[in-house]
Amino acid sequence: MSKLNISPRQKFILEILCRQNCWVKGQEIAVELGVSVRTIRNDIQQLNTEIGVDPPLILSSKRDGYIISNREKALELLKQAEASQDTLPIYPDERANFILKRLLFEKTEINIYDLADELMVSDCTIESDLVKVKKIIEETPCDLSLKRNSDNIFLEGTEESKRNLLSQLLFEEAGNNFLNISKYDSYFEDFNMSVIQDIVLSAIKKNDLVINEIGLLNLVIHIAIALRRIKNNYIIEDSPCLESFLNTNEYKLAKDIAQGLSEKFGINFPQQEILYIGYMILGKRILKSKYSSFHYLENVIETKYIDITQKLITSIYNNFGINFSEDEDLLVGLAMHIKAMDSRIKNSITLRNPILDELKHRYPFIFELAVYLSNEFYKLTNIQMNENEIGFFAPHLGAAFERLNQKTALKKKVVLICTENLKDILSFKIKTEFGNKLELIDVLSIIEYDKAKNMELDFIISTADLQSHFDMPVIFISPFLDNKDIQEINKQLNFFEIAMNVRAVVSRIDCAIVEELFFSDLDIDDSFNVIKFMANNLYEKSYVPPTYLDSVIERESLSSTSFGNMVALPHALVMNAYRTAISVAILKKPIEWGDYKVQLVFMFAINESDVKNLQSLYKYLMQILDDPYAVSRLIKAKKFDEFKGIILDYYTVT
Known part of the structure; x- marks a missing residue:
């Protein structure tokens, strides 16, 4: 096939089916893409016609839905589609972000019918997307509002709020690749992102300063947005400036950056824009390198x-x-982070x-x-x-925890099996990403895979699916070692770590999950009342003190305990339960919980004597709760013994 002629939505349908690798109902796909079941059915018929293989690439069943008949072929076609297609936003949330970016980047007003034509959706769908746009704005701490003038829409609010929202949208779109500066080039065609970064780094070096990666990227993105907005005559509003700020290192650095940008791009920076950069720098972790x-x-x-x-x-x-x-x-x-955070606040x-x-x-x-x-x-x-600031604490703690573990941890022994042309790049990537966790014993070509059978290894990493040839685990990766591959390798490492203590952890879980704290088909439709019901039950059964409910609510207010995959893990801030227990609720139907839908709830009550075991408990349960198939089985379990058996048997089955 010379060229695959499929729509962006059809490409996403292929991706969904490849990702699930099992029967998926048309209704589920329709909900994910924000279209009708009939549209999904028509798209799949067109896909099969366009691909033209026998049997069809996508098999259908009235009872079960749809499934890929040849996953390898489907992945090959997806790569082809990726290379030949400028993808329009397909999901409702993506369209909402697209509309917002258009409003923030291009012009003050946009015609909604022009938008519908451009996005290849109905006028009704655009109206629905605008509701999502309003919701995004309402949930963002800013003074912006979406206004309408007949058939035109525009954003009303301060220039600073518009820039902050635009920065947020760009970071979210970049996802796990947010540190890759080239991901943002398409938004700033007149201003090369690498050049902006070089100017910023040059000014930082000139002033004998250092900055961390996330702080640098935040700063470069904000500056790129400022450049584009200034070019279109959108200037930041005047703001009062303390005389003392003009004598700070932050202001001096801002002036040097503005001068470098002006010389390179021929754009004049008004005083309020230099101050804006200075205040942005104030919020980053920038410090004297010798300190x-x-x-x-x-x-x-x-x-x-x-x-x-x-x-x-x-x-x-x-x-x-x-x-x-x-x-x-x-x-x-x-300490430096807390100082910078204090300045931001x-x-x-x-x-x-x-x-x-x-x-x-x-x-x-x-x-x-x-x-x-x-x-x-x-x-x-x-x-x-x-919640954002709480998240910035985590990498400091994670790195410290890793340093603590490295003192006693032994590296896992692995072999990489791949084609000759990938040996150098893949081994380099693996050593860079996992150098402190993995010992790469050897790199073998695919035809040499038999040699690995005589080596003492913990597992194998391979670009070919060789699991049937080995008794040990084989991690099947892409030739690019992408984020999904890294997650799979980390999952295997976590598995080993948990397996070392699995008996002890399973024993603790066996004692903690008891029938009197298990509820199936719980008919409660909001997260607060679920928390209240479960916490009160723990109190009535003498597992927790009377302050437990308030502590759980306080913890939830700091950051939602839902994390996707239909699961939430509410718990108290204080580990003062009378005895350790895990209450479980399977809800009759999914409910809104923070940013996610939730149907399975584990409420932790931890006694202070078990705090030392908390990390292993989390790791064991997260391994299960990160597995969509396992979660699906748990939600369907109506009997306590069946539910508990799925959890306790997980590591003997997987």
């Missing part, structure tokens, strides 16, 4: 920030038994955290430490951190 150790830190940062940081580190040890007291990198990083600067959802999902225990610290920080300072 990266605790000895010098005392000379450049107020004592109060060091004292707060030391108290937070002590509180982690007192409540979780994790000793970070000798980790100088954590003390320096956290005082100057009303909101910093978007592009990896918040990933942190909550992939590193629940580390994120829980961050939530705990945010509450301790509030007790010490009376400053309430938002």
Whole structure:
């Protein structure tokens, strides 16, 4: 087939079916793409006609829905479609973001009928998308509002709010690739992103400063947005400036950056735009490069920030038994972060955290430490951190936890099996990504795979599906080692870590999940009342003190405990249960819980004697709750013994 002529929506249908790799009902696909079941049926018929293979690539069943008949062929076609297609937004949320970006980037007003034609959807669908646009704006801390003038729409609000919202949308769209600066080039065709980054880094180096990756990217994105807006004569509003700010390193750096940008792009920066860059810098973690150790830190940062940081580190040890007291990198990083955060809060600067959802999902225990610290920080300072700021705490803690584990952890032994032309690049990527966790024993070509059978290995990484040839696990990766591959390897590493203590963990879970705390077909339609019902039951059965419910609600207010895959894990901030227990509720129907739909709820009540086991408990359960098939089985389980059996048997079955 020379060219695959399919629509963007049809491409997404293929992706959904490849991702699930099992029967999927048309209604499920329709809901995900925001169209009718009839549209899905027509699209699949057209897809099969266009692809023209026998049997059809997509098989259909009135009872079961749709399934891919040849996954390898489907993946090949998807790559072809990806290379030859400028994809329009398909999902309702994507269309809403597209409309918002158009309003923020291009012009003050947009005709809704022109939008419908461009996006190849009906006028009715556009009206529905505008409801989502309004919701996005309402949920964003800004003064923007969507206005309508007959058949035209426009945004009303301050220039600063428009730029902040645009930055947020770009980060969200980039997803896990947010640190790849080239991902943003298409939005700034007149201003090469790498050139902007070089100008910023040059100014930072000139001033003997350093900046972390996320802070740099945030700054570069905001500057690129400012350049494009200034070019279109949208200037930031005048804001009062303290005379003292003009003498700061942040303002000096902002002037140097503005000068470099003006020389390169021929755009004049008014004083208020230089101040805007200065205030953005104030909110980033930028510090004198020579002050990266605790000895010098005392000379450049107020004592109060060091004292707060030391108290937070002590509180982690007192409540979780994790000793970070000798980790100088954590003390320096956290103290500088708290100083920068204090500046952001005082100057009303909101910093978007592009990896918040990933942190909550992939590193629940580390994120829980961050939530705990945010509450301790509030007790010490009376400053309430938002969810984005809590997320910025997590990488500091995660890195410290990793350093602590590396002192005793043994690397897993692996072999890479791939084609000759991929050996160098893939082995380099694996060593870069997993150098502290994996020992790459050898790199074999696919025809040499038999050699691996005589090696002492923990598992194999391969670009060919060789699982049937080995008794040990084989991680099947793409030739590019993408984010999905990295997650699969991390999942295997987590599996090994859990398996080492699986008997002990399973025993604790066996004791914690009991029939008197199990509820199936629970008919409650909002998260607050689910929490209230489960917490009150724990109290009535003498598992928790009377303050437990308030503590769970307080924890939920800091950051939602739902994380996707239909699951929520509510729990108290304080580990003071009379005895450790896990209450379980299977809801009669999914409900809104934070940003996700939830139907399966695990409520943790942890006694202080079990705090030391919390991480292994989280890891074990998250391995199960991250598996869509396992979650589906758990939700369908009506009997307690069946439900508990699925959990306890998980590691003997998978």
